[in-house]
Amino acid sequence: MEKFRGLGLKLTPQRIAIMQYLDGNTEHPSADVIYKSLTKKYPTMSMATVYNTLEVLTNRGYVRELTIEPQKKRFDPNTKHHHHLMCMACKKIVDVHSAVNVDLSPEEHDGFEIIGHHIEFYGLCQPCKKREPIKLLKGGSHQWQM
Amino acid sequence: MEKFRGLGLKLTPQRIAIMQYLDGNTEHPSADVIYKSLTKKYPTMSMATVYNTLEVLTNRGYVRELTIEPQKKRFDPNTKHHHHLMCMACKKIVDVHSAVNVDLSPEEHDGFEIIGHHIEFYGLCQPCKKREPIKLLKGGSHQWQM
DNA sequence: GTTACTGCAAAGCTTTTGCATCCCT
DNA sequence: AGGGATGCAAAAGCTTTGCAGTAAC
Secondary structure, three states: OHHHOOOOOOOOHHHHHHHHHHOOOOOOOEHHHHHHHHHOOOOOOOHHHHHHHHHHHHHOOOOEEEOOOOOOOEEEOOOOOOEEEEEOOOOOEEEEOOOOOOOOOHHHHOOOEEEEEEEEEEEEOHHHHHHOOOOOOOOOOOOOOO | OHHHOOOOOOOOHHHHHHHHHHOOOOOOOEHHHHHHHHHOOOOOOOHHHHHHHHHHHHHOOOOEEEOOOOOOOEEEOOOOOOEEEEEOOOOOEEEEOOOOOOOOOHHHHOOOEEEEEEEEEEEEOHHHHHHOOOOOOOOOOOOOOO
């Protein structure tokens, strides 16, 4: 966690715990998952601190917020440009490092200055494919039904 | 709205109003925007009815839910496969009809059966580009900072 | 006449905020 | 010592649910 020193950012035990939890983590955890994981070892940890720390890390570019799961933010400590594939059944998210060329022609970007892009793939992971062939549409099928 | 007859779906005045509001609409409205737009003409309309109708339409494939704006669903009556470009400042969303080839190699999809995908472009629309060159990062910069 | 839908209010879930206290630097 | 961080609780924002009444079929 040495890389966070000298950035005008106080290294409290709670922050260090969150940073260590995230470092190298490929689970794309939500704030809730982070909180539940750390509250065992740090019983005084609060959700406010988790959100506060995640916001600081996000604003400084050490963490990316993912919106791939509706109504819930997931967090990714890998800030290199990449995309994501989520299982529609169990919500597992894996990284996709495909180098896709998605340049838009002028008439397509409608005068916008394009700053970034992100591809969301939807599917079924192997365990879920075997377990539940159907029954995904509960709660509203999202944009993955095409 | 004739296309919704004979589907075991009751055509109430509220539903017809929502369907007419959505038909051909390219604004990608949220439930709140739909409710506010219709409550003038239909003062008894409730949010529960808006959400109920949107869920029915989504499950039947007449509407797509978009998760591009964090913590808020947006709805798109255009269910043809396409992508979206959102202004990071004013949250305006426009359609992108680029035919991008995003097939993943076997080692990339990690055993998943891929069912769909969606590309989210982030940028600044022309009015916002002139108006506010900076000041977008408030509230957490999302996945668009790459 | 049935069945499904409406609308209200209450509750749920995630996230944010106010504020007194605490502690890292 | 000082300014930022913590943690609690309360509140906010979006969405869902329970249920009695109502209207479409």
